[in-house]
Amino acid sequence: xxxxxxxxxxxxxxRALNGVIGRNGTLPWRISADLRRFKALTMGSVMIMGRRTxxxxxxxxPGRRHIVLxxxxxxxxxxxxxxxSAR
Numbered sequence: 001x002x003x004x005x006x007x008x009x010x011x012x013x014x015r016a017l018n019g020v021i022g023r024n025g026t027l028p029w030r031i032s033a034d035l036r037r038f039k040a041l042t043m044g045s046v047m048i049m050g051r052r053t054x055x056x057x058x059x060x061x062p063g064r065r066h067i068v069l070x071x072x073x074x075x076x077x078x079x080x081x082x083x084x085s086a087r
Contacts, residue, residue: 010041025056
């Protein structure tokens with residue numbers, strides 16, 4: 001058995017002081033510094049997200065692997081890996 005090195009896990013959460021995390025399928029704010037930080041944190045890594053979060057993106061984000069969690073067995077999108085369980 002080998003001792004595999006596990007990559008770090010980074011959790012990114014965008015939440016307003018009042019608890020709001022989205023509005024009409026988008027972020028309720030647009031802060032350039034936040035978007036640059038998100039890109040820096042996620043570039044070259046795996047992003048795991050729900051289907052609604054994926055749908056809110058402008059498309060596949062370059063340089064990242066996309067895994068989408070959904071209960072919809074028929075859902076798919078080009079370039080996306082689909083998972084129906086977090087297990």
